[in-house]
Amino acid sequence: MSSRLHIVIVGCGRLGARLANRLSRQGNYVIVIDSSAQAFSALSADFSGFRIEGDASGLRVLREAKLDQADLVVVMSRDDNVNLMVAQVARLVFEVANVLVRVIDPDRQELAAHYHRLGIRTLCPTQIAAEQFLLAIDEMAVGEQGRHA
């Protein structure tokens, strides 16, 4: 990433906090939103961004995070529906150019094509992990060492 970006991260779980720490360390202006203030304890000591406690599916919180000025919004709360709603609001209401959203349930990925058309990028960790596992299994060449041969 070149210049200092305005990045909003929705959901400060393990993944959200990790991403926030890294992006903040890279010199970006990072705002983290979570419905529970306790979640912010996962942020590292040198995290220099802002924390907003509140429900990201309400416009008030998103306005507070100055979404209209954001270069990138990453949405990864525990709730897929909240994530998909926030991602669409970011893209269509606040007109954020880059929106990335985590979708936990692979079934909900079926709507991914629709979200892609809107300019929202979806990532499904379950699907990614499954592919990685299959790849690893392939690489292990199970059965080729001749145990049953």
Add this chain to the structure above:
Amino acid sequence: MKILIIGGGRTVSHLCDSFISKGHSVTLINRDPAECQRLAMVLSALVICGDGSDPGVLEEAGARGADAVFALTPHDPDNLIACQAAAIGYGVTRVVALANDPENVEVFEKLGVSAFSTTRIIGSLVEQRTSMDWITNLLPIVEGRVNVTEIVLEASAPAAGKYLRDLTMPDNSLIAVVMRDGTPMVPRGNSDLKAGDRLVLITLPENHGTVLRMLAGVNV
């Protein structure tokens, strides 16, 4: 019609009864097993226990052939995504979401899902009904964006004794029906208004006050 309702509680039970009594077939989706049992006992609708925003559950509930889907849970994101899943995933043409947060009405419409806010409808109803005995009926329609109001014209009302053509009604407002001596009529320019007439008005929330003021002379 085949109607799918996602949600629970008294409003949904009432709605469900009303649809069934009109001959529609209704399927209910609720994620709470205890609420599902209760609903299944009091309603003659098919009740499915599950997450109404889950495409698999929607499919099981027959979303593919449904004429309408109403998402009425207390969680706005669930309502939005359920409607999108039904519309985009299963081609349901009529999907309506409840916006618990009134601000989400505009948000949902922007995201392509038609929405209504009971908070707003009740709010405007209470506001407009406050201390006005001469308003005998008021019904917000089209998601609360249009009012149908029934008023009685008193002798002191500015419009009493005037011809319709002499009244300058605001844009987007209408005197739809005049009821005199028990006979309803749709008025024209040469119709006059008399004290004691009951008028059915079509107004928008923006011009509602102006219309009542010019016809009845009362500040709203």
